[in-house]
Amino acid sequence: MIENWNLVLSALADRIGAQEVDKWIRPLRPTVMTATAIRLQAPNKFFIDCVSDNYLAALREGVMEVLGPRQLLFEVNDTLQGELFPLKSLARGSATQSRPTIGTLVQKYTFANFVVGANNQFAHATARAVAKQPGEQYNPLFIYGGAGLGKTHLVNAIGHQILDRNAGAQVAYLSADTFVNDLITAIRRDRTDQFKQRFRHVDVLILDDVQFLASRERTQEEFFHTFNALHERRRQIVLTSDTFPKDIAGLAERLRNRFEWGLIADIQPPDVETRIAILGKKAEYEGIALPGEVAAFLAAHIDSNVRELEGSLTRLGAYASLHRIPLTVDLAKQVLQDILKREVTISADDIQNAVCSQFSIRLADLRSKRRTRNVAVPRQIAMYLCRKLLQSSYPAIGAIFGGRDHSTVIHAVSVIQRRMHEDPGFQATVERVERAIAGD
Numbered sequence: 001m002i003e004n005w006n007l008v009l010s011a012l013a014d015r016i017g018a019q020e021v022d023k024w025i026r027p028l029r030p031t032v033m034t035a036t037a038i039r040l041q042a043p044n045k046f047f048i049d050c051v052s053d054n055y056l057a058a059l060r061e062g063v064m065e066v067l068g069p070r071q072l073l074f075e076v077n078d079t080l081q082g083e084l085f086p087l088k089s090l091a092r093g094s095a096t097q098s099r100p101t102i103g104t105l106v107q108k109y110t111f112a113n114f115v116v117g118a119n120n121q122f123a124h125a126t127a128r129a130v131a132k133q134p135g136e137q138y139n140p141l142f143i144y145g146g147a148g149l150g151k152t153h154l155v156n157a158i159g160h161q162i163l164d165r166n167a168g169a170q171v172a173y174l175s176a177d178t179f180v181n182d183l184i185t186a187i188r189r190d191r192t193d194q195f196k197q198r199f200r201h202v203d204v205l206i207l208d209d210v211q212f213l214a215s216r217e218r219t220q221e222e223f224f225h226t227f228n229a230l231h232e233r234r235r236q237i238v239l240t241s242d243t244f245p246k247d248i249a250g251l252a253e254r255l256r257n258r259f260e261w262g263l264i265a266d267i268q269p270p271d272v273e274t275r276i277a278i279l280g281k282k283a284e285y286e287g288i289a290l291p292g293e294v295a296a297f298l299a300a301h302i303d304s305n306v307r308e309l310e311g312s313l314t315r316l317g318a319y320a321s322l323h324r325i326p327l328t329v330d331l332a333k334q335v336l337q338d339i340l341k342r343e344v345t346i347s348a349d350d351i352q353n354a355v356c357s358q359f360s361i362r363l364a365d366l367r368s369k370r371r372t373r374n375v376a377v378p379r380q381i382a383m384y385l386c387r388k389l390l391q392s393s394y395p396a397i398g399a400i401f402g403g404r405d406h407s408t409v410i411h412a413v414s415v416i417q418r419r420m421h422e423d424p425g426f427q428a429t430v431e432r433v434e435r436a437i438a439g440d
């Protein structure tokens with residue numbers, strides 16, 4: 001499906017230009033392709049309207065050229081919002097729009113929309129403290145935790161609250177890979193001075209997913225100087241990562257050291273009560289009438305991460321409203337069967353076997369300590385998938401791959417994440433393996 005969609009994107013680039021494709025078409029996510037129709041998810045209603053008004057004819061032609069005639073169906077999946085809108089201008093109330101600020105805060109990621117549970121209580125309290133007195137108490141604030149557990153939400157909330165208290169504050173919010181890419185662009189255009197200046201004058205710098213700085217020596221060096229300049233002037237720095245600083249592979253010692261200067265807070269997966277509370281809040285926000293027993297059912301069966309929990313609620317809500325039927329536990333079982341099935345049936349063996357057959361290697365080699373490249377990359381993919389699909393701990397994954405150290409597994413996971421992020425072809429490969437594991 002991804003390959004087909006990529007072909008459609010290329011066909012479209014010839015019609016409307018690569019820039020427009022990047023801006024409006026690439027953010028759409030194909031979820032279903034049949035012989036008659038394609039379902040595309042968009043981050044919000046506005047996005048769908050824009051695409052329909054401006055690019056529908058071109059999109060139809062592109063699809064026609066690659067796949068033949070298909071009906072195009074659009075739906076909103078607002079979990080795409082955060083990932084897909086790293087716009088370079090500040091998209092927050094008009095009062096703040098004219099100021100030169102870096103990055104975009106996600107509107108709905110506020111403290112008011114954040115559910116506090118035992119899993120995130122400490123991180124939440126420290127985020128509140130920082131928002132109240134930026135630069136004074138914990139600097140930097142370093143928040144770490146697994147994917148989809150609310151790090152981005154929490155640090156956006158800090159940015160919102162600082163701006164609420166002081167509309168003139170210069171808040172920069174960006175992901176570390178945007179920082180990497182902007183620096184690369186600046187170097188290419190011989191504009192590193194402007195790049196430096198841009199960051200040195202902010203009051204608050206929020207850098208999301210600093211694990212993406214791994215092995216980026218030049219960027220790390222630049223960030224090191226930015227960090228020092230801000231810290232000296234007591235400007236607040238907020239960082240997030242998927243691991244503890246010392247577990248970020250390929251991070252320079254002096255940066256790691258600074259990341260530990262302030263306060264480190266973790267976010268753990270939410271317990272079942274917190275999951276129910278999150279569903280309740282989300283349903284309220286989306287205007288979905290969610291019966292308690294359905295919330296309890298979802299919370300009991302989807303315990304991996306909050307993003308997935310929310311995604312299943314959105315899907316369920318959309319299905320029920322589209323078909324005008326009430327939201328019941330039976331409907332949830334039916335609509336979410338793929339997610340629920342995957343949960344009960346997948347094992348580490350399934351993942352290892354699927355990877356072996358995909359790459360034509362032997363199971364014994366995958367589990368061995370051999371370092372040849374044709375085994376090493378599939379092994380890293382398998383480790384990544386064990387982490388993603390089974391939420392196994394790093395040491396447990398190390399144990400089933402020839403007794404490797406947990407740091408090796410952490411490194412493998414971050415290498416695969418980064419490559420997927422940078423290389424759509426590689427991402428498609430990993431997703432193909434994932435689908436094979438799920439049995440479709």
Ligand code: ADP
Nearest residue numbers: 113114115147148149150151152153278306307
């Ligand atoms: P991360 O950055 O850790 O990968 P996000 O902050 O993107 O995770 O969270 C994923 C989704 O889950 C977001 O839509 C976020 O609003 C939601 N979410 C996570 N934790 C909470 C929470 N405690 N309360 C409300 N929503 C949450």
Ligand code: MG
Nearest residue numbers: 151152153208
């Ligand atoms: Mg995040």
